[in-house]
Amino acid sequence: MLPSLSLPTPPLPTVSATEKLLLTIIGLGLLALLPATFAADAWLAQMSLYAAMTLVSMGTLLWAARKFAGKPAGVQQDNLWLRSSTSRGAVAWLTAVVLTGFYVLLYWFSSPDEQGNFGFLNSLVHSLDPLSQAIRQRPSDQWFLYGTFYTLAILLMGGRALWKYRHSPYQRIRTASVMFFQLGFAWLLPGVLLAFQRPEYYFSYFWPLKYDYLFPGTVGYLLKDGGPGLGVFMVFWGAVMSFVGTPILTYFFGKRWYCSWVCGCGGLAETAGDPYRHLSDKSREAWRWEVRIIYPILAFIVLVTVLLWLGVAGTLPAWFTTVQPSSITLFSNLSPVDALSKFYGFAIGAVFSGVVGVGFYPLMGSRVWCRFGCPMAAYLGILQKYLSRFRITTNGAQCISCGNCSNVCEMGIDVKQYAQRGEPIIRASCVGCGMCSTVCPRGVLNLENGPRDGRYQGSQLITAESLRILS
Template sequence: MTTISSFPAQPLAHPTPATAPAERGWLALVALGLLALLVTAAAPAGLRGPAFWLGIALLSTGTLGWSWWKFGQGPAGVRHNFLWARSSTARGAVAWITGIVLTGFYVVLYWWPQYLENLIRPLDGLSQTLRHRPADQWFLYGTFYTLAVLLMGARALYKYRHSPYQRIRTGSVMFFQLGFSWLLPGLLLALQKPEFYFSYFWPLKYDYLFPGTVDYLVRDGRALGVFMVFWGAVMSLVATPVLTYFFGKRWYCSWVCGCGALAETAGDQYRHLSDKSRTAWRWEVRLIYPILGFIVLVTALLWLGAAGVLPGWFTSSHSSGLPLVDGVSPLEGLSKVYGFFIGSIFSGVIGVGAYPLMGARVWCRFGCPMAAYLGLLQKHFSRFRISTNGGQCISCGNCSNVCEMGIDVKQYAQRGEPIIRAACVGCGLCSTACPRGVLNLENGPREGRYQASPLISAESLRILE
């Protein structure tokens, strides 16, 4: 019996075009920059500084030049050309190599930072200027992370320059990453204040509302520490529900969050890789909400322990004569396990390492407790929705292709149904990619939020007649 697999592979109707010489030149600079950084990791002390900064200069120049040449020369717009034909964006060899390199970097960063010393030491001067202390692995990581957001943010600005919403949104994540996640924490350390990230809130930064962290901030930060505690509590428990009511979860996930910043800039080219199947959606529900429930439970138990409601041996490692394991109480052990498996392995190693294979929002979609919290508010209490005009939909699939959260947007658009999903981060790319103006991001009234427009229903009836 003849099977499908017995037929020879058919060539593409439009073969992948050869890379232009100018593009190769810019990409060569990127490759030379990465090579210089690789040389830095094994270079002697006298050469590692020049090699490091040469690598950063080549990498930055090549990325900005390539972005300008690739997206800034032709007409603006969302182009899906050959995404599933290129090795780098179709889970080919280049994608696998990229994923392995990213995963390896995170593993070394978290557990063997001594192998990154040659990359850390060239940053001592910058770290001393900003933080008044030598560089460490986290300063290296923060610098690389911020540089990636800025460089690939420039790429996104070129690519989506025709869309005011995308320009503002991209500029916003670049601003918050540079100012609130890199510069401000460093300046706080320079002033001998507690390091604090004003753009991260509980439950994403889960320990910010733990009793031990609150006590540390108030004790070491004094008046500023009291403000930090107040800021974290108000933003987590008051401002988040209010802002989500008016704007949906996009106010944070697509405009502020550092995880979202990297996904929306460096991960933009991998949007189409997100799994749109119902099985993936089931796994999303099975993972993200239990993670949120776990951190809520741990936070509540810690506060009950601090209030003396629970036995001290269960919540504190400072109780004497009580059963502890390696000096850690059971509840502290649970928080450490969470930090290891969810905070490190899931959000870092898997979350970023899986970009080239599963899309850029794996962490946001399957693991982030903040996304789960915001998603529940968005789905049940928010005014935000994406309205659709089914009568204009031509079923091109552009909207589903760019959805990084695994939502099959086309299915909603074809039926003229508003999109109200807990997963949606409001990036707006589905609307930007639509050639017919079918999709619109709205903060409309709650009434009729789940209903299709009567005009669309009437149009559908006329088509049927």
């Protein structure tokens, strides 16, 4: 038996002194969050928070410019599995613990008391009071803190993505789009509506992702507090975009029009989650779990929405009115239907989309929520697979099996297998980010919105064309 040979691990490339300085600035900014969180003095906490945001912003943007501008244009996925931060090493686990811990504090330990104290995050929350007053004409709360951090992450890491993918017009425009929608529609506009004493409404989120927007209670609240003009428009906008706009746009462009261009969840995944996209599980078993989880979640929220409206109409099934709430729910003093909606909000809206969806980026990839839990992604996926013109065409004759396309697919699709066979990619889970096409060194993959005829005959068409050329 021949002795086994172990090849030495190649060393990581050296980091220049300038990059080290910029990374140190980012580290100092993160450290400044500690006095911002724990300082008893309000002025010190406020100055520390703004110093932290300034240092992190300046350091990140300058570091991205230094790291990517000095290299030739093109995607270089080097050393991802050698770095502790991107290979599920100690740094990745530490990052996951910090992110998960922050989300746990935010969702369950930051509700204000009668004195306006937000628990562990009180100093951080009130440090944003001046900014909140300027935009919303009211003091900050835990969700304004969350939205500010969320938006800042998309803007900063979006700046990084613009440098990294500067050679690709599609990636530049797509990145700019998610930055615009997050800043304008998901952060500024809802705050301005509050300043004018109107409901805080997110025009870039639709049912079933923003599941309560079509609940009877929310519809009534929007109509009452939004007024006869704006309130009616909000309800109309939510309903039309959910049931008319979404199918039409998905027919022409696939689910990418939303998941990769508009949605804040997708925006964070495509920017802040970009370093972790290669971590998504490409196995068939992972795909089976994806199907087992995401479609029941969609069915669950559809059922809850229908039951709530049946209850308002007085036509709720009799067995729902005879069962005692305490016998089927942990939420006391709630009807069975209301308990189901509260359970969905807790288990899916908070635990899955919030804590797991972002906290597990460094361990499971950047689209954990989009892939396994988002009901909007499931809804769009059904439309995309069976009713859309969108597909990714492949040219198997040009594929060199480098595997770059599969490596960068954050939705766990083994793109290389399709490319090798020359088959078009028509998958419900594909978000159309176009990264597989961007990293392909041979131009094998192309995002298309062509006629539906031939969507499933890509390999036959390519084979016939290849035979014609050879003959």
